[in-house]
Amino acid sequence: MKKLIAGVVLGVSLTSLAYGAGDPQAGEQKAAVCAGCHGQGGQKPVMGSYPKLSGLGEKYLFNQLQAIKSGKRAVPQMAGILDNMSTQDLQNLAAYMDNQEMIVNQADPALIAQGEALYRGGNLASGVPACAGCHNPQGLGNKPGGFPRLGGQNAEYVMTQLKAYRSGSRATDSNSAIMMDVAAKLTDAEIEAVANYVSGLH
Template structure:
């Protein structure tokens, strides 16, 4: 039994190391090309439908970069950009962007109440769980679980991703089945409201 417990602890430790082995300083060198779309440090994208990369969570970022490089997650604007990067390069990039502070957006006050209700309490009638359960009440995400921080993310990007989960075009994440199920129960109005709410959440 002790050997089994030790093995589990070692396995968890190695997994943690694998997803926390990035070097932010090394990642900065490869991040220059990313600034063209995502802004310096991934903090201010040039368009609202591009994501902020800062502070999303190193494990989440690494997994997304890996999926994009492998072609499992198709992002046309990033075609070929990661081809020459090693796995360590991807970890370093993830660590660099995660080390940057998320700059919170300005939420539309007209949608905050409905968005807050969905984010914090879900929708019991349609079976939508509270977003806060996986993404943290303050929108800080869950690094060990690979759930990204949402607080401050561009509302337009969040809407785009929720609709992609809903229509099945984004199905490559480790947690895709959860998000596809949740998004399938959301109306367009609910997606707009919760996306707006998280854009100003901090």
């Protein structure tokens, strides 16, 4: 039993090292350029269509920064911003943003019940799995797996991304295939409800 526990602890430690390679302090120096759109520490974007970056998970953030820099994920508003950053700069920036506190929004009460049912239980009739399976019942995400935190994210941004997955226009990494399959089965009403729900989830 002790060997089993030791093995689990070692495995968790190695996983932590694998996705926790950035230096948050070094990342803070690079984050000034992000504040104009995403707010200080990535906590309060200037528009609801921009994502909060705080606490999303270092691995997820790093993967997205790489995809945006390479052009694999097209984000016109970020054109050229990452060009002069090295891979380590991106890792440090991801670590810094991940260390910032997510500020949770106020969800629309009228849509909470529908959104919660979908987030926690999915839709058996259409084959939509529960969002909580990958993104955590509290919306905290799965950092080692690269699944981002959703709790507190701007509803407008979540809606836009779900529709991008549904159309196939967002296909940036191995997790994209999962999201495209899920989003393909979501109606506009379901997307609106679940996006609203996660915006206030904590």
